[in-house]
Amino acid sequence: MKPIPFLLAALALVPLHAAEPPPPAKPNIVIIFIDDMGYADIGPYGATKQKTPNLDRMASEGMKLTNFYAAPVCSVSRAQLLTGCYGARVSVPGVFGPGGKNGLNPAEHTIAERLKEHGYATMCIGKWHVGDQPEFLPTRQGFDHYFGIPYSNDMQKKSAATGKPVVPLLRDDQVEELLTDEAQNRIEERYTAEALKFIHTAKDQPFLLYLAHTAVHTPIRPGAAFAGKSNNGRFGDWVEELDWSTGRILDTLRELKLDERTLVIFTSDNGPWLIKGADAGSAAPLRGGKGSTWEGGVRVPTIARWPGKIAPGSVCDAITGTIDLLPTAVALAGGTVPAAPVIDGRDISPLLLGKATQSPREAHYYFHGYNLEAVRQGPWKLAVAPQNETMGKGVLPDASGTAPRLYNLEQEIGENTNLADKHPEIVAKLQTLATNMTAELAGKEPSARRPAGEVAKPQLLYPAAANPPRPKKPKKPATPAP
Ligand code: MG
Numbered sequence: 001m002k003p004i005p006f007l008l009a010a011l012a013l014v015p016l017h018a019a020e021p022p023p024p025a026k027p028n029i030v031i032i033f034i035d036d037m038g039y040a041d042i043g044p045y046g047a048t049k050q051k052t053p054n055l056d057r058m059a060s061e062g063m064k065l066t067n068f069y070a071a072p073v074c075s076v077s078r079a080q081l082l083t084g085c086y087g088a089r090v091s092v093p094g095v096f097g098p099g100g101k102n103g104l105n106p107a108e109h110t111i112a113e114r115l116k117e118h119g120y121a122t123m124c125i126g127k128w129h130v131g132d133q134p135e136f137l138p139t140r141q142g143f144d145h146y147f148g149i150p151y152s153n154d155m156q157k158k159s160a161a162t163g164k165p166v167v168p169l170l171r172d173d174q175v176e177e178l179l180t181d182e183a184q185n186r187i188e189e190r191y192t193a194e195a196l197k198f199i200h201t202a203k204d205q206p207f208l209l210y211l212a213h214t215a216v217h218t219p220i221r222p223g224a225a226f227a228g229k230s231n232n233g234r235f236g237d238w239v240e241e242l243d244w245s246t247g248r249i250l251d252t253l254r255e256l257k258l259d260e261r262t263l264v265i266f267t268s269d270n271g272p273w274l275i276k277g278a279d280a281g282s283a284a285p286l287r288g289g290k291g292s293t294w295e296g297g298v299r300v301p302t303i304a305r306w307p308g309k310i311a312p313g314s315v316c317d318a319i320t321g322t323i324d325l326l327p328t329a330v331a332l333a334g335g336t337v338p339a340a341p342v343i344d345g346r347d348i349s350p351l352l353l354g355k356a357t358q359s360p361r362e363a364h365y366y367f368h369g370y371n372l373e374a375v376r377q378g379p380w381k382l383a384v385a386p387q388n389e390t391m392g393k394g395v396l397p398d399a400s401g402t403a404p405r406l407y408n409l410e411q412e413i414g415e416n417t418n419l420a421d422k423h424p425e426i427v428a429k430l431q432t433l434a435t436n437m438t439a440e441l442a443g444k445e446p447s448a449r450r451p452a453g454e455v456a457k458p459q460l461l462y463p464a465a466a467n468p469p470r471p472k473k474p475k476k477p478a479t480p481a482p
Pocket of ligand 1 (some may be wrong): 270
C-alpha cells in the first residue's frame with residue numbers, strides 16, 4: 001500500500017483557505033466634494049447662520065478631521081484627490097479654463113482606475129475641472145459614467161445658438177444641455193437625483209461615487225425650495241441645499257442597508273473666496289481664503305462616516321488631506337498602490353478606524369502653483385515665501401517678505417505670531433524639508449514632476465458665439481535693418 005499519493009490526492013480536494021475567514025467585503029466609497037466651502041461653513045465646524053442638521057448628524061455618527069488639507073484652488077484639489085499626488089507632481093498648478101489644451105494626464109492612475117481594478121462600479125457627478133477636452137473627461141479617467149458641468153459654473157461663454165452665456169452639462173462625454181445662469185438653480189437637485197439613481201443601480205457591487213458639487217462656487221444659485229430660507233442670504237441657502245443633498249444620500253444608504261458597507265467622506269476643494277463678500281463663506285478662525293496657502297485657503301471642513309467602523313462623535317487632529325484619499329480607498333478595497341509611479345498621499349484608514357493617532361505622512365507641503373510656500377510638521381508650519389490672503393481683483397501681495405516665518409498652529413490657529421527667532425532648530429529642520437521638496441517638485445527644474453496631458457487642437461465643447469473683433473492697434477513702424 002502506498003498511502004502518500006492517496007493522501008496528497010485527498011488534500012488536493014480540500015480548499016487551502018477553508019480555515020480562513022472570508023476576505024472583508026470591499027466598502028463602497030462616497031466622496032462628497034464641495035466647491036469653495038470654508039472651514040466654518042457647516043454646523044460641526046461652527047456655522048450658526050445656516051443650518052446643517054444632516055451634516056451635524058453625520059459628524060455625530062462619524063469623525064471630524066480637523067487638519068484635512070485640500071489645495072488653494074479647484075483644479076489642483078481635484079487632481080490631488082484623483083491621483084493621490086500634489087498638483088505640482090502631475091503638472092496641475094492652477095485652474096484649467098474651457099477649451100484649454102491641457103488636462104490631467106490620462107497616463108496618471110486615478111482613484112477610479114485603481115478601484116476598478118478591484119471590481120468597483122464608478123461614477124463621477126458634478127464639477128470635473130481637470131481638463132474639458134474629450135481625452136481628459138471622467139469617462140477616459142476611470143469613471144464608468146459622468147453627469148455634470150465639467151468646470152466652474154462661472155466659466156460661461158456665449159452660446160452661438162442663443163447668444164446667452166452658458167456652461168455645458170455633460171452626460172458621459174456628450175453635451176446634453178447648455179445651462180444659462182438661471183438654469184443653474186436646479187443643478188444640485190439634478191446632481192442629487194443622479195447620485196441616488198447610481199447608488200440604487202450599483203448597490204450590489206462595491207462602488208465609488210465621486211460627487212463634486214458645483215455649489216457653493218459663484219454664481220450662487222440655490223434651488224427654489226431653498227432660496228430665501230437660511231439666515232445667511234443666498235450663500236447660506238445653497239449650503240442648506242448641500243446639507244439636504246447629503247442627507248438624501250445618507251438616508252438612501254440607510255434604506256438600502258448599505259450603511260455599514262459604505263465610507264462617506266464630506267469635504268471641500270479649497271477655502272472661501274473672500275473677495276465675493278456675502279457670496280463667500282467663512283474660514284474662521286483660520287487666516288486667509290481661496291487661493292492662499294494660509295490655513296483658511298487650504299484647510300477644509302471634513303467629515304468621515306462609516307457606521308460600525310468609525311467611532312461615532314470622534315475627532316482626528318492628525319494631518320490628512322485629499323492626497324490621502326486614493327491610497328486609503330485602495331487599502332480599504334484590499335489593495336496596495338504600487339511604489340511607482342510615486343504618489344504623495346498615504347493610507348489614513350488606521351486613523352479613520354481608530355487604530356492610529358499620528359499622521360502617516362512626515363510633513364504636509366503647501367504649494368501655490370509650482371511654488372512651495374510652506375511646510376508643516378506636527379504643530380509647526382514654516383512659511384518660506386510670501387503668501388497672499390486670497391485671490392482675485394484687489395488682493396494685495398503679502399508684505400511679509402521672504403524671511404522664513406514659523407507658526408505653532410496648535411497654540412495659535414490664526415497664524416499671527418512669528419516664532420522663527422525663538423526656535424531656530426525647528427526652522428532649520430523644516431527648511432531642509434522645504435528645500436528637498438522644492439528640488440523634487442517646485443520651481444523650474446524639478447527632478448520628479450510628471451507632465452500634464454496636452455492636446456494639439458483644443459476646442460470648446462459647444463459652439464460659442466465669436467467674440468466681437470478687437471479694435472486694431474496701429475501698426476508699429478518696421479524696425480530698420482541693422
Ligand atoms: Mg473651488
